[in-house]
Amino acid sequence: MDLKPVSVSEFKNLATRNLKLTESQCLDFFENDIDIAKKYAIGPHFWLIPDQSEMKVGACSPNIFQMTPFGHSEWLNQDFTFWLQNMHPEDREFAVASFALSMEVTQNTAKEKVEMIQINIYIRMLDCNNNYRWVLIQFPRKMYDQRGKILSTFILITDLSHLSKSFSRMLTMIDCSNNENIIFASQVDNKNLISLNLPNISKRELEILQLMVRGLNSPQIAENLCISYHTVENHKRNLRKKTVTKTTAELIDFVWRNNLI
Numbered sequence: 001m002d003l004k005p006v007s008v009s010e011f012k013n014l015a016t017r018n019l020k021l022t023e024s025q026c027l028d029f030f031e032n033d034i035d036i037a038k039k040y041a042i043g044p045h046f047w048l049i050p051d052q053s054e055m056k057v058g059a060c061s062p063n064i065f066q067m068t069p070f071g072h073s074e075w076l077n078q079d080f081t082f083w084l085q086n087m088h089p090e091d092r093e094f095a096v097a098s099f100a101l102s103m104e105v106t107q108n109t110a111k112e113k114v115e116m117i118q119i120n121i122y123i124r125m126l127d128c129n130n131n132y133r134w135v136l137i138q139f140p141r142k143m144y145d146q147r148g149k150i151l152s153t154f155i156l157i158t159d160l161s162h163l164s165k166s167f168s169r170m171l172t173m174i175d176c177s178n179n180e181n182i183i184f185a186s187q188v189d190n191k192n193l194i195s196l197n198l199p200n201i202s203k204r205e206l207e208i209l210q211l212m213v214r215g216l217n218s219p220q221i222a223e224n225l226c227i228s229y230h231t232v233e234n235h236k237r238n239l240r241k242k243t244v245t246k247t248t249a250e251l252i253d254f255v256w257r258n259n260l261i
Contacts, residue, residue, distance in 0.1 A: 003171065005093060006100040008081060014100060017052040017151050021143075023076070026051070026059035030154045033141045034061075037156050039224055042136070042213050042261055045158040048075070048083070052152055055080045067159060069130050088124035088132050091169055095123050095137075098171045102139060103150065105173070111148055115141065116176040116203060120259065122167050125157070133161040136261070165256050172259045176203040199242035201260070208235050209255050212248065 026049040046067040051058030065071040121137040143152040
């Protein structure tokens with residue numbers, strides 16, 4: 001599977017749908033996802049929900065003015081190219097190709113397995129001071145029509161500038177749809193997707209890693225995931241064994257080195 005160059009017009013043709021969505025429809029459908037994002041995002045974040053009938057922003061987070069040069073009303077109903085203009089010029093072509101690949105993977109995967117595939121895109125976007133910083137773009141949930149076509153997507157964008165790590169333009173795909181195997185793939189600079197030789201990590205273990213990166217301890221993780229403290233400790237112990245790490249710091253370092261979040 002390759003990350004192929006895709007023009008903006010080609011992506012619009014691929015993503016455009018017939019059913020128009022109102023802002024209230026977008027907010028109602030993704031209400032739970034908006035709340036969950038507050039718990040699981042690894043840093044300051046905002047979100048976008050596109051209306052794919054016109055490839056415009058159908059809804060966006062109220063705090064978007066704190067994360068970008070533009071306010072809520074300025075983002076609403078803006079065309080897809082408006083978002084691209086908020087990205088670093090060197091990252092725009094890569095972003096469009098990554099979005100197209102994400103849509104291709106989603107449409108070619110059984111609906112019940114789609115939520116088990118996590119796609120992460122690392123690019124640079126403008127902050128509220130018009131400075132570029134690294135962000136993580138994720139697609140936690142999709143809205144489908146009766147034929148199984150994507151009508152809209154909850155797009156979560158997390159600011160990574162608070163992390164003491166060097167980032168590069170990249171796409172990673174983590175497939176948890178197979179209980180016996182997890183596939184990691186990475187892409188840098190418009191080449192082929194490269195399968196990574198990493199240990200099998202379950203969806204639950206990924207959730208725990210995300211909360212660990214946020215700085216939560218075992219009791220807090222247990223409360224967030226509604227599982228017992230001992231279950232969290234067992235998962236952590238298994239993760240250290242799988243990743244051949246001895247401490248929490250080493251485990252988190254493994255996460256960042258392999259772009260698992």
